[in-house]
Amino acid sequence: MSLYFVEGKGWRYEFEHKKVRYTKAWFKKKSEAKAAEAERRKEVKNPTPEPMIPIDTDFLTLVNRRLDYVKTYNSEGHFKDVLYHCRRWVKEWQDLKCSEITHTMIEDYIIKRSKASPIVANKELQYLRALFNYGIKRKMIENNPTDQIGFLPVEKRKKYIPPKDDVVRVISMADPDTQHYLWTIVLTAGRVNEVNSLTWDDVSFTDRSITLWTRKRKNGNKEPREVPMVPKLYEILHHRFQQRKDELPWVFWHEYWCRNTRQWVRAPYKDRKKIMGTLCERANVRYFRYHAMRHLTASILDEMGIPIGTIQRILGHQNRKTTEIYLHSIGDAERKAMNKLQQVDGFSRIDATLLDKSVNMSRSFWKRKVKRPSLEILMSEINNLGFSAVGRKYGVSDNAVRKWMKGYKG
Template identity: 55%
Template sequence: MSVYSVTGKGWRYDFTHMGTRYTEAWFKTKKEANQAEAEKRKEIKNPKPVLETPTDMAFLELVNQKLDHVKAYNSKSHYISYLYMARRWANLWGHLPCGELTGDMIQKHLYQRHKVSAYTANQDLRYLRAVFNFGVGQKMIYTDPTAGIRFFPVEKKIKYVPCSEDIDKVIAAADPDTQDYLWAIRETLGRVSEINRLVWEDINLDERFIILYTRKKRGGHLTPRKVPMTEKLHDVLQNRFNRRSPDVPWVFWHRFWNKRNGEFNIGPYKDRKRFMKSLCEKAGVRYFRFHALRHSGASIMDGNDVPIAAIQRILGHENRKTTEIYLHSMGDMERNAIAVFERARGKSHTDSHTTMG
């Protein structure tokens, strides 16, 4: 019998299942002992899953996993930005498990970065938060120490956008190959990475359009868009096509020394921002970078009543709000509003003097 009583003590159950003995005592009644035995047998037949206690992941390992993800899914420039900050984080916290990183530690680091600028500190926080969100999403870690940390207030300024005359002066100061490069950026409103990636297969001189590719999309997909050619861009590309090297697929390329294999190679440009400062100085204009050409083109179109949806497609933005950041022109709506204010203010001033008289 698996349930029995012991004089002066009470009832108990005692049974063996697959070589393991299960027993419990002392119940006041036989009924209670029977119920307890039934529950134990049910528990044995349907055991609860054993929850593994997650091991605490090393912060350095989490950062490396995030870097691998960014490298696979995002642009090279985005990866380089992450790598730059990751090296600083590794020096600070590379020896710690994620569970020992606290919000106070991160906040202290951000205060130091804020000494450089609020923008610098906010970028650090944004990237750190992305690392921890990645870890939580992948179930590598279970807490985000950046939760609750607020971004620093920034002093927003109107971005400097060069006028067309200054852009003309800079292009005129460049050598012929660089002139073509600048015209390609200016006439397509393309990103530098998109122009660097441009190959002849993406150019249709007959139908007058080019295809630009960007990774600045959700999921990191390399996404194409068609941009119509201006007459100027068609002339530039037609001349380059006539002079192209048949065995080189890129529209803009260079010969460079490859340290890895110890020889000269040819390939597309990675970044050419260094020459813009010297060109602006040579042209005698205020310094601006490539990205200002996108802002300039967008503002010109906006100032001439081009629908924002069309500007958005040309710039390759998914979000209309991003496009609005590029629009620096002062439209007729603002001018008309100020004119109405001025007339109304003048009339109010005249009426006030009439009433006093």
């Protein structure tokens, strides 16, 4: 304990704690300095925790910040999707603080959206969870009200993959420019936005390869993948290259009237929504969209015995499980596995009765009564077990057992 007197400043204390120096002067008496030093030491060794100031943000502010982030780091298509959902949320909770939005409010909203479909409701929940997690990560809010809310069960259906002949028929109904576009999707297994953004810099006639760019990655990174050019695709792109306009970098583009600038604009396609419906109607086939052709290419490669790792690289998937979703064909491995059932005793021959129409009897035949025990056995079991237990043993009701008794006794 360091206490000393300084002329003109009175008594003073001075000490050090965890390499930090603490001092104070202007005490008239030594006892006062000593008491003050003891009190200060106590405060330093046991500091009073600062009160936690709850953090909170207006819901509208959080939504706007999230939209700015998605627009910067993700694709334009994903931004539009998130924007669509955000507009719905703002109508519900625009005047509230994030802390005022409760678990129950979110759950009620999800149940309301499930009337459209469980898939729609699950997507709303997925995007809401991402919104509040973004706020927590940015220290704008403290809690996520979507926690502990589970996704709704959905009825998964087998995705329709058009037969190869239907795809060829649809392509043949299109004009030459659209035929080039559709063949490029089929022969590269590319996503629509990847083909739309394809430039001549991405096409290498020397290496006979195409570089497709995607933003479907974590943090929105734009990453390339190379796809080899098959001869048919080489002919298509070489033909387009001969007729290209030097000032336009895109492989596929169109000219349209822009209402904002009031002039004609040349730009790449964004999404050719209506064309597939028209072409499928002309070809008189079941309707499908561009992504189904990507599934078709993957399934054809799988049927040809191409390793799944190779198909995964062509499709540009990071996760093998995603690639497996695209493989809809029944391959030789599955057929060989199921054919082994023929080797099981009793499976190799067809029971003749299964082919006889006479076995298709009335329902009462298949629900015929159980075989009754003899009177002596029945009486013994009833005495030992009772009517209910005997009924459970033979798979009937206790009243049925009583009827058996009456039948035996006449």
